[in-house]
Amino acid sequence: MVGLRKPKALFFVVLLVIAISIANAAKDLKEKEDVGIPRNLHEVDHPEKKDAPVGSKIAEKVKGAAASVASAASNASAASAASAASAASAASAGIKGAVAPIGNKLGLKGAAPGGPSIDVKTCGAKGDGKTDDSAAFMDVWKKAIVATTPTTILVPKGDYLVDNLELEGPSKCAITFEMHGNLKAPSAVTTRKPHSGWVNFKKLENFVLNGNGAIFDGQGSVAWKVNDCKQTGKCNNLPINIRLTSLNNSKICGITSTNSKLFHMNIHQCSNVTLQDVHIDAPPESLNTDGIHIGKSIGVTIRGSKIKTGDDCISIGDGTENLLVEGVECGPGHGISIGSLGKYPNEQPVKGITVRKCIIKHTDNGVRIKTWPGSPPGLVSNALFEDITMDNVSLPVLIDQVYCPDGKCKQGPSKVKLENLNFKNIHGTSSTKIAVKLLCSPGCPCENVCLSNINLVSNSKEGAAVSACSNVKPVVTGKMIPAACTEECKPDKKK
């Protein structure tokens, strides 16, 4: 009897803990104003010249609609049909969460078998790359959000010139955005509200974007030439290519963002959002074009991305929890970064970050955590970087708690605490002598940092790879090449 009761009690305790943590997560998500990306200009990359390809095949037949409806009705999407149907009935009954978890396999095509699908061309979009199709897209969107059955928006083959799109919910039912054509921004550089986006998806639940390889072309090359952010440190009034704000249980697959005027993608205040096969392509000289920035979001997964850009491939901002980055190829760019953190007051902790099975090549940094000096208190806790291949990366493993790209920083140590960090199975080459640099803050030394099975060889003529540390005593297990912490970190050379 006792043997039965104990597990029962334990079960309820576990349930209670789960319920509380969900409630807290929801609360955290609601808090905070919509500040977007509290970041600024940082390093400019080495100016290799390279043009990013822009797909512009305009071979065009209005078969897309029929094909997509057929595929939605086909057996292949039987599972998603069922889940869409249950979403529909759940939505009408006011019940949430009846849809199969988005973490499921990529079966989420055509959310609306039997339901309406709306074709942007039948609503007046031309898709000729010249006509402004913004109005047609907004028209279709307005129809979709009030639809009472799950609805598919079809974007047939073509290049659609669209200005700022605010694709905002809430929608009555799940929406699927099925793309076979590309979107193109006007090349004109117009000043915008800081942190605004070019294509914005906002306040949606059970939203699916199937890109089928669609390109979001921000036409940014003009903006990179004329902006003066290098001098002023301000370039936030250029648009971010794609913004996902307040999305729940949603999935974005098969798109490429190219030549953004500012950051490529921003994921903000989202919960349970998966990005699959989302690629970023911008030349290295593009300024401040982070690939994907995540902030104030819980349960985001980024899988199977190829990211080439002029700045961080992926940057992880404050309030990010339970993030999984897997199978990402990064380079050129500035690696995968947590931070920068500690520039602003009241930043939320970053917790539960996993970056695994990634390849990072020809970048300035590999995996790094960066915090500003003289910062208010903050926290990074439980981060795992695992199974990472470095190919000629200038600083493969880096903790930098004196991050100060503009050279104008507050005095004093960073008070962002870094704890429970795990760097595991990291191998490949460094383009400089330094392979591992752990520069922790004297104000709050890093705690519980583990290095296991690291094998990094230097390509540099300066000699064998070394590892430098300050204010940290890492726990080393398995192979460790170069040996850990053979020297103190030297003051940073100014960029």
Ligand SMILES: *[C@@H]1O[C@H](CO)[C@@H](O)[C@H](O)[C@H]1NC(C)=O
């Ligand atoms: C159709 O779907 C069912 C249920 O998922 C499956 O058992 C069956 O093999 C599928 N048929 C075809 C032709 O794919």
Ligand SMILES: *[C@@H]1O[C@H](CO)[C@@H](O)[C@H](O)[C@H]1NC(C)=O
């Ligand atoms: C997303 O989930 C949060 C937390 O449950 C909720 O407050 C919010 O309304 C949801 N957003 C949408 C668009 O349904």
Ligand SMILES: *[C@@H]1O[C@H](CO)[C@@H](O)[C@H](O)[C@H]1NC(C)=O
């Ligand atoms: C996100 O997924 C978790 C785990 O499946 C779930 O508990 C939570 O309610 C989801 N969040 C939202 C906003 O639906």
Ligand SMILES: *[C@@H]1O[C@H](CO)[C@@H](O)[C@H](O)[C@H]1NC(C)=O
């Ligand atoms: C590594 O990168 C440096 C520049 O950062 C370059 O000069 C060198 O040729 C590269 N080496 C290899 C082996 O790719």
